[in-house]
Amino acid sequence: MDKIKEILNNSKSIVITTHKSPDGDAIGSSLALYHFLKKKGKEVSVIVPDAFPEFLKWMDGSSTIIHYDTNSEEAEKMITAADLIFSLDYNGLGRIGNLSNPLKDASAIKIVIDHHQDPQEFADHYIVDVECCSTSQLIYELIENLGELEKLDKVIGACIYCGIMTDTGSFRFPSTTSKTHQIIAHLIEIGVEGSKIHQDVYDNYSEQRLRLLGYALTEKMKVFPMHNAAYISLSQKELKKFSFKKGDTEGLVNYLLSINGIKFAVLLTEKEDNISLSFRSKDDFHVNKIANHHFNGGGHIYAAGGMLETTLEEAIKKVEAVIKQSN
Ligand code: 5GP
Numbered sequence: 459m460d461k462i463k464e465i466l467n468n469s470k471s472i473v474i475t476t477h478k479s480p481d482g483d484a485i486g487s488s489l490a491l492y493h494f495l496k497k498k499g500k501e502v503s504v505i506v507p508d509a510f511p512e513f514l515k516w517m518d519g520s521s522t523i524i525h526y527d528t529n530s531e532e533a534e535k536m537i538t539a540a541d542l543i544f545s546l547d548y549n550g551l552g553r554i555g556n557l558s559n560p561l562k563d564a565s566a567i568k569i570v571i572d573h574h575q576d577p578q579e580f581a582d583h584y585i586v587d588v589e590c591c592s593t594s595q596l597i598y599e600l601i602e603n604l605g606e607l608e609k610l611d612k613v614i615g616a617c618i619y620c621g622i623m624t625d626t627g628s629f630r631f632p633s634t635t636s637k638t639h640q641i642i643a644h645l646i647e648i649g650v651e652g653s654k655i656h657q658d659v660y661d662n663y664s665e666q667r668l669r670l671l672g673y674a675l676t677e678k679m680k681v682f683p684m685h686n687a688a689y690i691s692l693s694q695k696e697l698k699k700f701s702f703k704k705g706d707t708e709g710l711v712n713y714l715l716s717i718n719g720i721k722f723a724v725l726l727t728e729k730e731d732n733i734s735l736s737f738r739s740k741d742d743f744h745v746n747k748i749a750n751h752h753f754n755g756g757g758h759i760y761a762a763g764g765m766l767e768t769t770l771e772e773a774i775k776k777v778e779a780v781i782k783q784s785n
């Protein structure tokens with residue numbers, strides 16, 4: 459912490475980066491740190507590799523976020539000028555797409571704050587806790603350990619609340635600890651409106667998104683009771699039929715785990731030039747190794763992701779084979 463304090467004191471221009479397809483924890487932790495550092499008088503910008511869902515845009519500062527895919531010139535200027543770069547909620551350069559190029563070349567000091575396993579060596583300092591439910595909780599703990607909790611206001615608190623809420627499945631995954639609840643209690647005490655944040659994130663579906671959920675569950679869900687597994691696959695054509703927008707399939711894979719006996723859940727989505735896979739599990743079934751061994755990915759023990767450069771049909775075959783051999 460002394461080292462981090464010293465680095466912060468010596469930095470003027472700071473860039474915060476997070477992973478591709480940013481989720482609630484990625485945006486929440488980035489904006490919480492952004493507001494905190496602004497309060498400390500720093501020049502700060504948040505750079506993300508690509509777009510993030512509409513339901514995260516209520517967060518203060520979200521409109522200032524620079525998207526690398528559509529605004530690479532400005533992003534590169536910021537990165538070159540920065541004396542400190544934070545990498546939040548990702549454990550390797552493979553998670554940030556082309557944003558890894560300017561980041562690799564940057565002369566700034568680099569600090570990773572993350573809760574994923576096996577961080578790769580690309581930074582100078584690491585604040586990593588794989589037991590922690592979210593990077594947003596790590597930001598709270600950072601502010602706490604710096605002895606600056608008095609700077610934590612409603613705006614910062616709302617971003618942290620959102621990140622913890624989304625990464626813990628609304629405070630129910632096993633990563634939710636008493637410390638998590640203590641942090642949430644403190645946030646509520648300073649005026650963060652938990653139920654409003656819940657509504658902004660979860661009661662913000664388009665009609666088409668809810669219909670896509672219904673279609674996926676009734677028409678596309680395949681259950682393998684003998685293997686305690688289930689999957690849903692969605693093609694580009696199907697997604698287009700429901701006017702798919704980024705974030706519309708967020709959380710869909712979790713529904714599969716609500717079936718009695720199902721411990722292993724997979725969502726396959728056909729992207730423009732690959733198949734994206736999302737894995738969830740519970741109890742003694744761990745998905746990070748499966749994602750890593752078979753699907754070019756990784757993640758946490760109960761939530762992981764991967765990617766295949768095949769057709770959707772081939773990807774489905776592979777998933778079925780893995781389901782049949784793994785449980
Ligand atoms: P999601 O299914 O929500 O996209 O991802 C679930 C979890 O797995 C997230 O914590 C995410 O960081 C991680 N994850 C997703 N895709 C990948 C990947 O390709 N590589 C690694 N290492 N982790 C991933």
Ligand code: MN
Pocket residue numbers: 483484547573591592593625
């Ligand atoms: Mn996270």
